Amino acid sequence: MRTSWADLAANSAAENAGPGSSASNAGTSNTSASARVYVPPHLRNRPPSAESPAPAHSGPASGTGPGPGPTANAGSRWAAPRNDCRPGYGGGGGGGAGGSGRTSGWGNRSGGWDNRSREREVNPFGDEDDAEQAFSEKENTGINFDAYEDIPVETSGDNVPPPVNTFAEIDLGEALNLNIRRCKYVKPTPVQRHTIPISLAGRDLMACAQTGSGKTAAFCFPIISGIMRGQPAQRPRGYRAVYPLALILSPTRELSMQIHEEARKFSYQTQVRVVVAYGGAPINQQLRDLERGVDILVATPGRLVDLLERARVSLQMIRYLALDEADRMLDMGFEPQIRKIVEQMDMPPPGVRQTMLFSATFPKEIQRLASDFLSNYIFLAVGRVGSSTDLIAQRVEYVQESDKRSHLMDLLHAQRANGVQGKQALTLVFVETKKGADSLEHWLCLNGFPATTIHGDRTQQERELALRSFKSGNTPILVATDVAARGLDIPHVAHVVNFDLPNDIDDYVHRIGRTGRAGKTGLATAFFNDNNASLARALSELMQEANQEVPIWLSRYAARSSYGGRNRRSGGGRFGSRDFRREGSFNRGGGSDYYSAGNSSGGYGASGGYAGGYGPGVTSAWD
Template sequence: MSEFTTLGLAPSLIEALTRNGLTQPTPIQTRAIPLALAGRDVLGLAQTGTGKTLAFGLPLIDRLLAEPGKPAPKTVKALILAPTRELVNQIAENLKTLTNGSPVKVATVVGGQSINRQIGLLQKGNDILVATPGRLIDLMDRRAVDLSTVKHLVLDEADQMLDMGFIHALRRIAPKLGTPRQTMLFSATMPKQMEELSRAYLVNPERVQVTPPGKAADKVTQTVHYMDGKTAKGDKLREILSADMKALTLVFSRTKHGAEKLMKGLVADGYNAASIHGNKSQGQRDRAIKAFREGTINVLVATDVAARGIDIPGVSYVINFDLPEVPDAYVHRIGRTARAGREGEAMSFCTPEDVDLLVQIEKLMKIEIPTASGERPNAANRPSVRNQRGRSAGKSGGGRRGNGGNGSAQKQSKPQSAAPGANNGQAKRRRPRRRTAA
């Protein structure tokens, strides 16, 4: 007997869960679903891979099944916003497995795909719309969608939306939604800005936290390899990959250019690899993920565009070829393994100039990551991150590389022009490199 029956879900949903082999709710689902079914606003915090999508998706579908009538043309009953195309597609795929054969219609709109096709899709009206904020605003500007009927709003991975500057898009979208409405916000981390976001858009929310923010899944084994530079990183990566040639391995690079160069080098050396990053078309990214999921390729090199939204239980290893410059991104990266109760291993490569980034990650995680090889440099013997990168790794903001965004937050927070001078010229030369993130 399914334990989901104790949560108050409709019998048709219980049957759909059983068909998909789901009978045991996760802790976040057990706590969040009854609150959402009661119509409460929910602030959900749980580590990656613990079932947050169904924690909001199941009560959302349940309530829509109980609401009579088809949506009118261009209208939407429930809106789910997510920061990346991959995450939007992943959410929609999970929801569609539960709505097959029901009257609930799920649609997606993301950038990189035909906007005219999406306009036609929205013309029919939809029960649930899963969208990236940028493309949704494009469609709003074309009057292709009417959001005044939205009575359920979900913000998934809201902390990354803040990092990527989507707060400005949210401020444009929210006033167009129906009221009163139910709002649910879910994430694996809880930066201070997200608390402010919850106060602005949630009404008397119930906070559901099943693990401390910033904590990795319990079954992820974490280690760090210390080395001198890029050449040593490449050698160590090939050594690890060669030890288990059939394992699904996700390798993270800080930049788009770095990811592509690394992938091509691996392919040239005979490894079965592909890459996804912001310079790839949506079709290329979808095909690479599909091939990785099916095992056609077993090494996927990615920027932080893949740190969220890839739900592939079979990923055995996550390798941080480059450490992220935003500590929260580390949590989401290593959460791509040890999913659905399985075990996984996360390995990080650290050069002397990266040690300060590692310190920030360990501070967030509240652990010291065990050493697998090499020796950790002493503070007095390593170059500072400021000297190496021209900025401190301890600062926060959307202008960093490696945050999974497209630099939009930086453009909004920096003036468009500055007084001429040597330093300003240096900043102009740096800007294209910052835009190479994800």
Template structure:
């Protein structure tokens, strides 16, 4: 592939073809309030979220007789204990890691130093993992010691196992579930895709220990999930909407939860789930262990952490600036809206020759469906995933994409987080998102686990307000910056695309 990723790159401002060509034009309104947990669109989702769980009464935990439980399972390995403060500082510098809090334990450098049970070690060996990821090396000692934890790390950093493995050990020490008991460990996730991905890791590592795991989310058979709940579940992964539905109707109790994880906390707040999260946590005993993971550290997430965590250890992996994965080559192409279809076809013809996978992002669900259909009509092996698909359709599309039956996945932002497939080499932003933060999450679908990747973005006149943010991201990642971006900033036409993050303290994704 050339630097331009395919031949004859289009220029910005050249003659445009018709805007409405059946490929999903930009005139379709952006469904910014899609409720990912229920799978249905509701233009009032943020106000509707606040109405969920209105019948739940806040539990008076002071008058409750809470059974004591154990939190600390960590046994420091002799090699870890022998590390000097200077050695620890060098490791953290190498890992681009900062650690703050009252319990800054030393990081581990190997799976042996984690002192996991043999059942877990066998599964780790079977997966051929070489060593802990940066977030795992520091999160495991903290989580296994029973301390509350805040983890800020980019997607694809291995954070799922950072909380899953300590959760399994925590569960194994608890008394067996009684009839009517709810889960012992609970993970809240913003989307069905992320919830399913997390549950797969829980099942993989938990089955050798005999743990029961259940993933619950909207848009699928409620009765089937209810039957599994009634059997008894130790490790539960859930989206907020479906979980609060079961709790509010009395089908599920959270009083046995002693290990709580808030995953992708910033995403859950962006989607308007804060009222639901607060109502869910009100049903969980206050002496629980709580872990929060997030890609960014905005004020809203800080407020949630302040209210829910006790003396947490704060781990940040990476730069304190908003940044993209440096393993991703970023290419910006200036193009007119009507030129997108043929430009995409030209690029895909070359990408398919490489026998690799590619994700093409669109702005709307309608545009996603239209683009997928048009690619299929032109004999391109494409499938689609968006919010109007049923869960069965989405699962089938993802399965076909994983095995390469359809190596082209057309998607809305429902796939911008939680999509962890190692051999995606290309991400194409057919439509750019409305802010740079979502752009970074999108392109993070490639270049995962140390691999290289390429992200191509079709930049049109309507995206001019992203110019300044694009320059900052490209500069930080040492990527080629097109002169056109500087021209847009110089003309003052870039506006303030990232205004909703202006008061945040951004972190590396």
């Protein structure tokens, strides 16, 4: 489940050292999961009883167990680049939520306070630098700090705390500061400059910002710092339940893994423990991780609901709730689960807990839903990194369905010529359906292009393997459904191809955001035809906003499409969205008590110069 370059290197090294992983794979099959005692639904979710026998590990923050070190990883067989398009296919079970290499810390699981210092915490930083050099492109955090100065920022809400300019201005604590240095973060990104003070002030937040703009750190730093300096948690002594203090939810398993990896770095040697739980992987290892103690739980909704229904996790001590890709989390597919977790279990209500919502886009309807979870929140919109310089070159080409494959082939041939040091530049191809993904992958392979695919019909092992293989450059083409559209931080993606355009312009925004990340340039090519007519207007507007050249034929489509209301961009201009509380129609609706007249103290100008406003004419465009 480790996905970084360092892990690849580590796994590769382990692989070369010997075939030791096969034995451990054998031990992690799914069969052990079924040994769990079945708890009938009516007995599930019983409140933790104070009378229950106290488990040995009920104290706060006992030592952090040995993390998933360079574990025997089921997916490490991709090492040999072959024409086989799914390297490592059938490479063995296990994998998933960590191979059995993790269980070496078993003896310590009852450890309370006294074990804290004895347990050794695996350094999550590894030797990433070495691995990064494989791309011969040293990039530090990958963030182009020079691109920051002109990033527009807009805030609204009551008494917005002023932003900070340096990490030193805020006392996050010594251990956290050390990790910030280890991450080579020199100065905070815009979203961090604003989010951290807001969060440290205890305020709720709705934030529009790209993943890759430092968003994860923006919500992790205050959470970790808050847990470290907060009262030691007097956690109830649940029979088996654990009581995390912070919950971070995300819409895909891979994104949860990614957040977990980052959070582990930020919390290294802070005694703040981060555990991840997601579906598709055996639950037992996740249960053991939880039993060792958890302060911050990163999870996908389905698995969390499962854990809640088994009464293995209680949310009653939650102080911080963060939803990543919040607009996806609140759309039709997810909303019931999220409401269940946030409103119908034992989580403290808004105002008691602190809630932070993040997404690159925030449609108005979603903002309305989201406000149920928030209390007197601050709205923050951060423009794209490098928004003024347009780091993503967007192209739209008219391609009939029947011509798409050969057209893609042309693009890939051109790309191949630009290969970097023998490695082809990474190309991410989005398609509409899972079947379409498999079939395109197969076709690419037949035609000599090493491709793999990630979508929801593949097993979790296959998904993780595909992602690793792509990141490593061994399979430089990844065909993906929207499962990979959001939040995934894959360095070095040079080209995003919208083989099938999405129906929603926000999805398009998320997809092309997989390239041009963190201040680097990228290319996004879309195949457009009559089937995408409904997207024409929004697409053409978006491209205009980004100073991209809009083909004449697309403008004609856009003009033709009847009042594109449905697909109008939900947000505005350089931001993913703007605060829906500022829309006159909403305020007249009667919910305007704490938000008057669409202006607020200290809301603007934090980044200097930029006034954050829209002229009246522009504003009307968003009504």
